[in-house]
Amino acid sequence: MRRIPVLATVLAAWALAGPAASSAQAAAPTPKPSASASPAGPLLSITVDDGRTEVAAGDELTYRLTVRNLGTAQVSDIKVSQSLPAGLTFVSADRGGKARDGAVTWATDLKVGQESTFTTVARVGETPKDLLRLATVACATAKGGTKPLVCATHSDLLPAGAVAPAAEDTGISWLWSAGAAVALLIVGLGAFVQLRRYRRRRVLPAHAHSAGRPTENTDRMAGAVSLD
DSSP: OOOHHHHHHHHHHHHHHHHHHHHHHHTEEEOOOOOOOOSSSEEEEEEEEEEEEOOTTOOEEEEEEEEEEOOSEEEEEEEEEEETTTTTTEEOOOOOOOOTTTEEEEEEEETTEEEEEEEEEEEOOOOOOOOEOOOOOOOOTTOOSSOSSEEEEEEOOOOOHHHHHHHHHHHHHHHHHEEEEEEHHHHHHHHHHHHHHHHHHHHHHHHHHHHSOOOHHHHHHHHHHHOO
């Protein structure tokens, strides 16, 4: 029976630690836009950001793309592009950027160590109800190339994405609450069993002692028999 309190302690610790782990997980920050470079061809880096983390229909977003030449030689006629996903409507672009086939494109030359910045303005429209984030991708491609040399992404939370974590947390909280209730039930059961055993230890010796001694009535009957 000693295993019951030990098991209850483990379950209680699990039930209490669960919500904290869930909260820590829910509070983790969204990764920032990243950039990487391909070892083949010109060595470039690129970033894209709109200064936002959450958006909704009707919002006007200003994206800023920055491309930098990290290599040791000048690169010419680099194609810079940004995707326009469903739900994002093109408004304008600087430096002669053109919107076509779901993307905005520019052409630029970069000296060694030089960087160029491009800006896109787009408006958030109606998005699918189950779409959680609005993401865009920026890439830089060498002249005549088919594969990008480098790409970066940026995404913003949509209203559906803001509601989804709350629903998930509710489900997790219910699970941990149920676990805590089971743990408390086992603790109570273990305490009840231990109490019963303790009471039996106190009562049984008294009974045994009484059973070993004849009662007053037994003594009288024994005397009456001896007189006859």
